[in-house]
Amino acid sequence: MxxxxxxxxxxxxxxxxxxxxxxxxxxxxxxxxxxxxxxxxxxxxxxxxxxxxxxxxxxxxxxxxxxxxxxxxxxxxxxxxxxxxxxxxxxxxxxxxxxxxxxxxxxxxxxxxxxxxxxxxxxxxxxxxxxxxxxxFLDARTLEPEDVEDRTIRAETARAMAEFHALRAEQLVGKEVGLFYDALVGGLKKFCGMERLKVLGKEAGAGVDELVGHDFAEGVVRVVERLEGVGARTGWCVHDVQYLNVLVRNNPVEGESKVALVDFEFAMRNYRGFDIGGHFMQKMFKWFDEGSKIANCREYTKEEKRHFCDEYAERWNALTGDEDTGHQVFVEAEYGYLLAIAFDFHNMLCFMSDGGGKDPLDLLGLNKLFEVYIAQCASLGLDVS
Structure with missing residues (x-):
């Protein structure tokens, strides 16, 4: 094969x-x-x-x-x-x-x-x-932000993600998680305060000075320390959990999962909370929409997050023999939420720096993402000064 x-x-x-x-x-x-x-x-x-x-x-x-x-x-x-x-x-x-x-x-x-x-x-x-x-060929449509407000689809998505994270994939040699963060931190440091990005933002009519000046690299280091401190689990992660990569089957047969995950070109070892938190965050964004990059819906509620994490923990434990609680998964996801945002920031600033990211809608979405990041840091008691 x-x-x-x-x-x-x-x-x-x-x-x-x-x-x-x-x-x-x-x-x-x-x-x-x-x-x-x-x-x-x-x-x-x-x-x-x-x-x-x-x-x-x-x-x-x-x-x-x-x-x-x-x-x-x-x-x-x-x-x-x-x-x-x-x-x-x-x-x-x-x-x-x-x-x-x-x-x-x-x-x-x-x-x-x-x-x-x-x-x-x-x-x-x-x-x-x-x-x-x-x-x-999967007879399916892409996940919409409103779909995860449905309890059944939310649970199916959680179980699908647990299945991916728990893959043994013994024929593959996964790189150490720390190597990913070494690369991410180095990349974020390069963009921090870059004048070229500020100029591009002004030219596009959507200033990005504040987020460009923010030290995301230091934030990533602190979040990783927190995850290590709570004994966060690692596994194979997708790293691209935008909702276009989650499919909802149109006519599943009896016993078939309603949800499927696709596109693993960026799959590697990471904290499982990275993907879970990224899934929560991506509900608010539609990066390939031509009208607005900010989804017209409410955020994932705390109750919905906990339900997702409970379903995830149950499936993870069945696959691995662990005894993780939904609360443990929830804590990891709350920190992973920040790591997923930092990763998106790096990739979007990279695209912007290369000269292709001057769409005002993209930059408005980027600024919204920064607001979400600051709010999440505050909720976790992380200093963002």
């Missing part, structure tokens, strides 16, 4: 317009019973491009009446865009920690066995060197 199969096709340079025949040739080695006989011209292909990948949903016609269905009618193809070395960014400080594409395949395949992720049909490489995957 983790060794790519060579597919004898060459993709167009832009990866945006592969022919139906190319798509068909990519799929058939992994689904060899019914897909080879499908006429490529009958495939319905829908693109879904992101900043890091080019993705396609591919649908074939159903078989004629009376013929059994032994393979899926739809699949999801992900083409990994090649990393560019000519214009490195500061987010590359984490490059030595994230999984390789082979490791990501192994992680996805193992997580799929929990019922909370998409199955991996196959891993491939084309003649032009493009790596990619053929995954299970």
């Amino acid at each position: 983790t060794t790519p199969i060579l597919i004898p096709v060459t993709l167009p340079a832009d990866k945006q317009t592969p022919t139906n025949s190319i798509i068909h040739d990519i799929i058939t080695p992994f689904l060899p019973r019914e897909w080879p006989s499908v006429d490529p011209s009958t495939l319905a292909i829908s693109p879904h491009s992101t900043s890091t990948n080019t993705c396609y949903t591919v649908q074939r016609p159903p078989p004629t009446a009376g013929r059994p269905l032994t393979e899926p009618l739809a699949v999801f193809i992900k083409l990994h865009n090649p990393a560019t070395t000519s214009t490195p960014t500061d987010i590359d400080i984490f490059a030595h920690l994230v999984p390789s594409k082979q490791e990501e395949v192994a992680l996805c395949a193992e997580f799929a066995q929990t019922g909370h992720g998409a199955k991996v049909h196959g891993f491939f490489r084309t003649l032009d060197g493009t790596a990619g995957r053929v995954d299970e």
Whole structure:
């Protein structure tokens, strides 16, 4: 599974317009019973491009009446865009920690066995060197902020996250958690007080002087000390828990989880509270919305957080044999909330510094994120001066 199969096709340079025949040739080695006989011209292909990948949903016609269905009618193809070395960014400080594409395949395949992720049909490489995957197509929609106000969806999300964090992933060698924070602290120090960022904010009409001048690096150090002091648990973390990466199945069958997690390109070892706190924080933001980056909804309530943590602890304990309480998980998540914000700050300031982050809506969202950060520090008794 983790060794790519060579597919004898060459993709167009832009990866945006592969022919139906190319798509068909990519799929058939992994689904060899019914897909080879499908006429490529009958495939319905829908693109879904992101900043890091080019993705396609591919649908074939159903078989004629009376013929059994032994393979899926739809699949999801992900083409990994090649990393560019000519214009490195500061987010590359984490490059030595994230999984390789082979490791990501192994992680996805193992997580799929929990019922909370998409199955991996196959891993491939084309003649032009493009790596990619053929995954299970999930009939689902992305999580909306209001969804987590539903007790059932909130509990399902908590259990899915516990399953991911508790993965053994014995075929992968996870880096020490401290290496992540060494990199994050170093990156945050670079941006602290950077005049270029202040100028860019003024040019965009949304001043960011206060947050740029804040010492997030010192804050991260103190939060990590607090987490160590409460014996915080670590595990495999997603690090990208925006709600677009949480899917809600449209028509789950009996016994099937309603919630699935996707996109593990930034998965690595960390405090589990990082993802949980990040999930709580992300309820208030819709970073890819064209109208506003600030979600039009209320914050996660304390009662909802505690319910999430109770459900999480129950599933974590069942998987690991630990005896953690929901309160323990809640405490870790409250500190992890700050770490997740600091990580988002680093990545957004990195994007801004590279010249691509001058959208006033992004900067308004960034300022709102800073308000949330200050409020959370105050609630935990952390000095922000």
